[in-house]
Amino acid sequence: MISLPEAFLAMPRWWTEGGEWLAGLPAAVDRQCEMWGLEIDGPISHGSNAIVVRVSRDDEQLVLRMSPPGPDLPEHARALRWWDGRGTVRLYDVDLPRGAMLLERLGDSLLDQPIGDAMAVLGRLMRRLAVPAPADAVSTAANVSGRTPQLQADWERLGKPFDQAQLTEALRVAKHLSHTTSGLAANGDFHADQVLRGAREPWIVVDPLLYRGDPECDLARTLLTRVDEMADGAEIRDHFATIVSEAELDPERARDWVVFRALDYGLWGLAHRLTIDPERCRRILQAFVD
Template structure:
C-alpha cells in the first residue's frame, strides 16, 4: 500500500521521536493496510492530513460506502484516553468514535469537513455560536479521568518558584493572583467531562451537528477550563481591552458557563502558559498571555 505521507509530518515525528519516529513512519503503510483489512475499508484519493503526532486518512467502508477517517498516532498510548473520552461523549458535541485499536494507536472516526473549522469564522461569531464550542454536556467522567482539582493544585504551588527560576519576568502580583485563583478553583472543582485541548481549529463542520470537536484530551472538572485556549489562540483579533472582555463574555455565555470562573481559569492558565513559553523560548504567545492577564487580572 502506497501512502503519500507529508514531508512536514515525517520531519516533525523524526524531530520529536528520533529513530523510533522514523521507524514508525516507515511502518505506516503496513499498519494502514492491516487496519483496512480488519475494518473492511478502502482509502479515498485525497491526501492525508496530520497533526503533531497523528496521520489522518480519508476512507470508506466497503460494505456501504460510508465515509470515515482512519487516524494513526504515535505513541500509540495517546489514543487510549482519547478513545475513553469519545466513548463517554458518544458523539454529543464531538466526533463519533466508530472503532478503536489502541494497541496499534488507531482510531476509526466519522468523517467531518476537515476543510471547514471555527477558525474560518470571524472571531465573535465563532465564539458566540449558541452553546458551541464550550457547551458542557451532562456526561460523567469515566473512572480514572484526571481531575481539575489536581490540575489546579499542581499549578498553584510551582508558579512562584518557576517565576523566580526565570528571574522574575512577570509582575509579581499577577503570579500571586494566579496562585490564589488556582487554589480557589481546586477547592470546588467541577466533575464534568471536559475537552482540555479545545481551540477553533479543533472544531470542524459536521452533518449531524453543525460543529463537532475533535482530538479531545478528556479531563474531569470545570467546562470553563476550555475557555483560555479559545482566548489566546485568536487574541490578536481582539484589538482593544474591551474586545478581550467581550470575547470572554461571548464564550462564557454561549456555553452557559460561569463568567467569573471562566475569567479565573483564563488568568491561571495564561500565567502558567506565559511562564512555560518564556522557559522554552517562545516569543509571540507570552505577549498574548500578557495581554490576557493585563486585561483580566484587574
C-alpha cells in the same frame, strides 16, 4: 504508500522524539487500512502530532487517524466513548498499540469561521459537553492542585518571563480553583482547531480529554487560538464574554481559569522552547490582570 505532508514532517515535536514512528508511518497506514478493510479516497490532513487520512468502507465515508502510541490516545478514546457522539466525533474502532482510530468523517474547521461566530459556537459546545461526568474522571481541581506548587519555581527558572502581578494573581486564583463542587464533564483540550463541521450536529469536537469539574477549565485556549485576530484587551474580553454567555458560566470563575491557565501554559510553552504561544498567553494575561 502515502506521502506525508511537509508541514507535518516539520512539526516541533519531531525535533526531539518520534523519528522512528514517523519513518514507519506510511507503511503503518497501509497495514491499518488492510486490517480494517479501508480504501484511501482523499487527501491527508494533520495536526501537530497526528495525521488524518480520508478513507471509505462499504460506501461509508470515514477517516483514519494515526498518532504515536502513548498515554494520550487511551484518554482520547475513553472520552469519545463516554460522550458517545454528544457534541463529539463518533469513534468506530481503535487500535491503541498502533496509535490508530477510525472516526466519523467531518467537514471544515471552525477556524475558518468569523471569530465572533466561532466564539459563540465554542461556548455552546462547552455547555453541551457539560453533562454529569463519571466519578473516576480526573478532577479539574486536582489538576490545579498538582500544578500550583511548581508555578513560582518555573517562573524563576525561566527568568521571570511574566509580570510579578500576573504570577501573584495566578497563585491567588489557584487557591479556590483547586476546589470545586461541580461534577460536570469538561473538555481539557478545547479550541477552534479541534471543532469541525458535522452533518448530524452543526459543529463537532474532535480529540477531547474528559475531566470532571469546571467546564471552563480550558477557556483560555479557546481565546488563545484566535487571539492574533483580536486587536486589544477590550476585544479579548468581549470574546471572553461571548463564550461565558453562551456556555452559561460564572464570569468570575471563568476569568480566574483564564488567568491560571494562561500563565500555566505560557510557562510550559517557554520550557518547551515555544515562541508564539507564550506571547499569546502574555496578551491574554494583560487583558485580565491590571
